[in-house]
Amino acid sequence: MTVSNNPGIIWAITLCALLVITHIELRGVWSLIVMLGVGFVSVLLAVFGLWDQFFAAFRILEVHISAAGYMAISLFLLVLWLLTFLLYDRREYMIFTRGQLRVRLAVGLGEMVFDTRGMVVEKKRDALFRHWLLGFGSGDLVVNTAGTNTRQFQMPNVLRIDHRLALIHTMLQEREVVKGV
Helix, strand or coil, X not given: CCCCCHXXXXXXXXXXXXXXXXXXXXXXXXXXXXXXXXXXXXXXHHHCCHHHHHHHHHCCCCCCCCXXXXXHHHHHHHHHHHHHHHXXXXXXXXXXXXXXXXXXXXXXXXXXXXXCCCCEEEEECCCHHHHHHXXXXXXXXXXXXXXXXXXXXXXXXXXXXXXXXXXXXHHHHCCCCCCCC
């Protein structure tokens, strides 16, 4: 274990920053300002050794964790994230075919089918950290259906959003032709 609080504090702040980034939508320049500000202040206080003095003055907290402690907590969070990403988030999905959008909201719950005429599909990719840094170029997909039963569907954090959007636009432009008898 280290004598200083610095590694523990920086690790805890990084963990808390990741939780904030993934759960609160800070879009555009605000995400950059907030995260750079928090990171700058955290590192600056660590470089000058002020974290120990700050916590000693208020007698609030001391963070001393061994390397195995960091690894155990981080490994638990990684497994939790993988389960959520690979299993839980796969319950809701959309299937685009020529002229149709089929939406399945849960396994075994059935599906809704919408005509693609007048449908608007857009991407939102303005959460700098969530989409670019943590999401490896992902984006939010928003689909607005048309007709008498209009609905809006949002799929957050779609990987390779540009490629998928190009495929969706191709499907929206094409119509399936059935040969008559």
